[in-house]
Amino acid sequence: MTDTTPGNPPPDAAERRAAKPLICYQVDQLPPSNLALYRQARQGMRKLAEITVAPREGGTFEVPAGSFFRIVSVEGSQVGDLNLWYAHDLRERFFSGKTRQLHATHVSTGDRLWSSLPGLRPMATITHDTLDWYGWDEDGAGVHDVIGTRCDPYTNYMLNGVDYHHCCHSNLTRALAAAADIPLTEAELHVHDVMNVFMCTGFTGDTHQYFMKASPVRPGDYIEFFAEIDLLGALSTCPGGDCGSSHSDDSTPCYPLQVEIYQPGAGALQGWSSPLRSGYSGTHGI
Numbered sequence: 319m320t321d322t323t324p325g326n327p328p329p330d331a332a333e334r335r336a337a338k339p340l341i342c343y344q345v346d347q348l349p350p351s352n353l354a355l356y357r358q359a360r361q362g363m364r365k366l367a368e369i370t371v372a373p374r375e376g377g378t379f380e381v382p383a384g385s386f387f388r389i390v391s392v393e394g395s396q397v398g399d400l401n402l403w404y405a406h407d408l409r410e411r412f413f414s415g416k417t418r419q420l421h422a423t424h425v426s427t428g429d430r431l432w433s434s435l436p437g438l439r440p441m442a443t444i445t446h447d448t449l450d451w452y453g454w455d456e457d458g459a460g461v462h463d464v465i466g467t468r469c470d471p472y473t474n475y476m477l478n479g480v481d482y483h484h485c486c487h488s489n490l491t492r493a494l495a496a497a498a499d500i501p502l503t504e505a506e507l508h509v510h511d512v513m514n515v516f517m518c519t520g521f522t523g524d525t526h527q528y529f530m531k532a533s534p535v536r537p538g539d540y541i542e543f544f545a546e547i548d549l550l551g552a553l554s555t556c557p558g559g560d561c562g563s564s565h566s567d568d569s570t571p572c573y574p575l576q577v578e579i580y581q582p583g584a585g586a587l588q589g590w591s592s593p594l595r596s597g598y599s600g601t602h603g604i
């Protein structure tokens with residue numbers, strides 16, 4: 319816990335605290351979104367494939383640029399931990415911190431998932447979210463956070479002193495190792511901070527600690543993305559289930575999640591092109 323013993327405030331403490339908040343990034347200067355075009359394109363799309371991720375497991379899927387994918391709740395209230403990589407270079411991966419700074423702590427329709435430096439381009443745009451009605455509740459919580467990292471066996475061992483092998487970190491590691499045909503030790507280094515799909519989280523008002531509460535997701539709910547670049551995705555069905563009570567153990571009811579890949583109709587993406595990596599020279603002043 320943070321040591322909350324107060325120090326002596328300086329005489330101008332009130333004045334210092336009164337500085338006005340300023341939104342860090344001029345997000346209205348981001349490359350324009352193609353959401354209107356995607357909304358049109360999703361009307362005539364057809365399903366190409368679907369995979370089911372078993373409870374407390376991980377699964378991978380590929381989505382070609384210009385296609386859509388959905389993560390669907392199918393049997394019960396379940397949270398999913400999502401990783402994304404550029405399909406042709408695993409070093410370019412989802413950058414949850416920058417996505418949070420550019421959009422918000424929780425993401426929904428119209429927000430984009432950005433890639434790591436030096437790529438920094440949109441990997442996917444959220445095109446539909448059946449939980450967009452949730453907004454912010456009385457606890458200050460929202461759905462689909464890009465704050466939390468992923469449950470992992472190291473933190474669990476530190477706190478509980480036992481090995482647990484079905485944390486999202488391990489589920490994602492096993493799934494990536496199998497899909498990319500690389501050793502577990504190599505795959506683990508590519509696993510990164512997730513988008514917590516369907517997870518309901520926030521920060522407490524008094525201590526600003528990260529909290530979770532039971533997800534409002536129900537079977538039939540889904541979140542849909544447009545793949546801006548060729549993607550390799552991995553999804554873990556969190557051992558916390560709806561994350562309303564615990565995580566990192568086998569005691570909570572868990573359910574599968576489904577990933578569906580859709581192709582838009584021919585000619586539906588007229589004028590769209592896959593975004594390029596950042597135009598920064600990369601010389602860092604040298």
Ligand SMILES: [Zn+2]
Pocket residue numbers: 399468469485486487555556557558565
């Ligand atoms: Zn988890």
